[in-house]
């Protein structure tokens with residue numbers, strides 16, 4: 442059975458979509474653990490409710506970045522995932538992890554990359570920028586993670602129409618629903634293909 446590790450910093454609704462898809466058998470894998478940088482992340486409660494081990498690793502709790510990175514790598518060595526899924530994870534992934542797991546780390550982003558991606562494009566800022574530019578459509582993207590924010594090759598995208606009365610919040614909510622469909626479907630395709 443393939444193993445997935447999820448990294449999440451926030452409420453974890455995308456994490457939940459992955460949990461649901463694993464529980465329903467749509468994704469043939471187990472979730473071996475959650476990494477979060479915030480001890481009050483909603484994602485932790487979702488992990489607990491589903492019996493998934495959760496580990497809080499915050500770089501500022503470590504004396505230096507190399508101790509943080511080696512602790513992170515050790516935890517992942519123990520879980521031994523086939524795939525790492527960033528589902529609303531707000532920290533940059535250390536280069537050491539990217540080189541340890543090439544093409545095995547994916548991220549979901551709430552826009553049609555390469556548009557509205559990169560440093561500073563997160564949360565409502567993304568949707569506000571889409572509205573400010575007068576776009577008629579937006580969406581979400583799942584892409585491989587490389588050393589730069591939101592920059593690795595796109596695996597799949599789902600489009601969402603922008604409505605004339607959208608606010609950043611209403612747009613975020615509709616894009617989030619699309620994310621909950623796209624992320625499990627990409628994971629299923631990646632893991633179930635072999």
Ligand code: GRF
Pocket residue numbers: 449450451452453454455456528529530549550551564617620
């Ligand atoms: C999502 O919009 C995701 O694309 C972005 O952060 C948000 C996380 O939402 N990277 P949630 O915690 O999964 O609800």
